[in-house]
Amino acid sequence: MNMWQVKNLYWVSAIAMLVFGCENANTDKLPLDTDKIALMTSKGVKNNYKDFDKIGYHKGDKILDFTLFSLDGIRFSFSEVLKNKKPILLISGSYTCDITRRNMLDINSIAAKYRNFINVYFIYTIEAHPSDIAGPYSKDNLLQLSTENIKEHIDAKQPKTYGERKILAKLLQQKSYVMLPILIDNPANNFWLSFGQSPNTAYLINPNGTVYFRQTWFRFRDLDEVIRAIIRQ
Template sequence: MDTAYNYPRFSHEYYDFAEFPGPKPGETIPDIAVTDLTGQPVRLSDFRGQPVVLETGSVTCPIYVQEIRPMNRLAREYPDVKFLTLYVREAHPGEELHEHKDIEDKRRCAGMVAEKDGEKRQILVDDLDGNAHQKLGGFPNMVYVINAEGTVIFRGNWNHPDKVEEILKSGDFANVRHRDLYGPDFPTPYTMYRVLARGGRLAFWDLAKSIPRLLKNHKVVEQQGRRQEETHRPQPATEARAG
């Protein structure tokens, strides 16, 4: 098991929010190999032929938990789109809910998001070394919108259900969206408290220590995202000169 990936305590140093590796919009999504909650093997190519919305999360990630309800709503409203949740490492482990010791422990934690948070989407479970997670970029709550051919048409370092809904409403699964860097939608105090409490006191302490650096990093990332928008914003057509 990769203990550097499967960290026992959260720190901002595990994430470089200024870089978003993994497949870019316009590229083919990797055919990641994972399992379902029962341990049966699943490949992302199993869903080829229909659009897919793939989100990453864990039961100790307040930002992911906050987005479960709106994402479940989208899954109900767009039944022709396959909605998947990829369970990754614990975002905020502690003395109560620790890092995953084995794959059975990880599947048990993955099942908790259905039990505690009402997750209705199909849950896939990454391996202990996070091979699928790292291929996709390694952020705790990423989202990918993938067309039926397996091409990424949108991705976000943080999931924003409203951005996903814009694409689903348009029905446009051909054109790629160039902006992929966003600051997170910060959870409500209630969601933050109840999710961090799953990890325990250490989860609160570790996040508190990292907040100043995290806020600075998120501000930088949001500025980079706005520059992406400016770079790819369509330019008005120039009027042909009479000659």
Template structure:
């Protein structure tokens, strides 16, 4: 990919045909990253039995649509949650693609200060080293157990499936939830793209037919007929 921090969204910026990043049973990639509070912590240095790690940015309608449910997971005993702040999914005139790490940290800080995000927010490096290690999708989610192993993953976060996965893990069961693609709430889409500024919405709607065909139709059909790989609290890697 020539330009990680693209200035205009295009469907060619992502690989929708292949799954990248750690699979269930793989060791979770670990990085020392700065948080929005200015502390440097390791990504997988968490308390509890599980970490729910979600990729996101303030210009990603999918991420913004899921935040309400995802933040509640942190209230469950034994569960830690965090956001890995990645590149802007749909940059525009008001929230452009990042030109420096300070730009990226400023956007991540806005997520906390303006949008009220309550989870720990890790700021990835300017060129997205951690994001790339986790597959580079804009709103992927991973659940990591105390052994440092990935026990659940989805290249597109379906918050209902993620919540079911967490419930199963807490209960000591293997995860069987299927992560069907679930579109963003329309009002959140328009609010997010409007906040990003001119150009953001045009680029999004230009790619929308492809995104619908690739994710809502092809991906969901593939999941429906496919088998689910399972992970649990006991998974080792």
């Protein structure tokens, strides 16, 4: 990521705070449950959904430090977690993302299998397929309900506040048996904006804060091979 892209991330965060009133975006302060969520469309939907790989950090990029909070309000700073000299694996998703739910067994498996070698976190982001409005992956601004969501009776509105986002994160944790720590993206969606803007991405971060491996779409087999290779080094 070049300097212009880094500066652009800061500007996106600043604009989101001004427009949506997200005073706590990308700070060490726990967001209020009443803080409004910034609703937006992913840049990845451009070029007929072919632009996801172009967005966010790539191999070798130094990530900006992020502070996110757990469902219980516990603070997690990436820079602090990296001090234990273990890689960090960050996997994103949401309750209305059918791909995330389908992958949850594999996500839990990765977290359990390598818990002694890497720190794994699930980052709860903007809803992929809300039932009330067009989601962030609808290029024509139309309601986009997935077949799997309809079949499984997954019906959830896009959260308007940080508190509503936490409620859905808790629902995913309970219904999909999420076994790894869940961190909630802030109201300005800073994590989602910086890390690819896709529904179920995975980032493996070196202890020095650089990206070692990225998956725009979580894939267990490829990720498992990469982690095993790191451990063998």
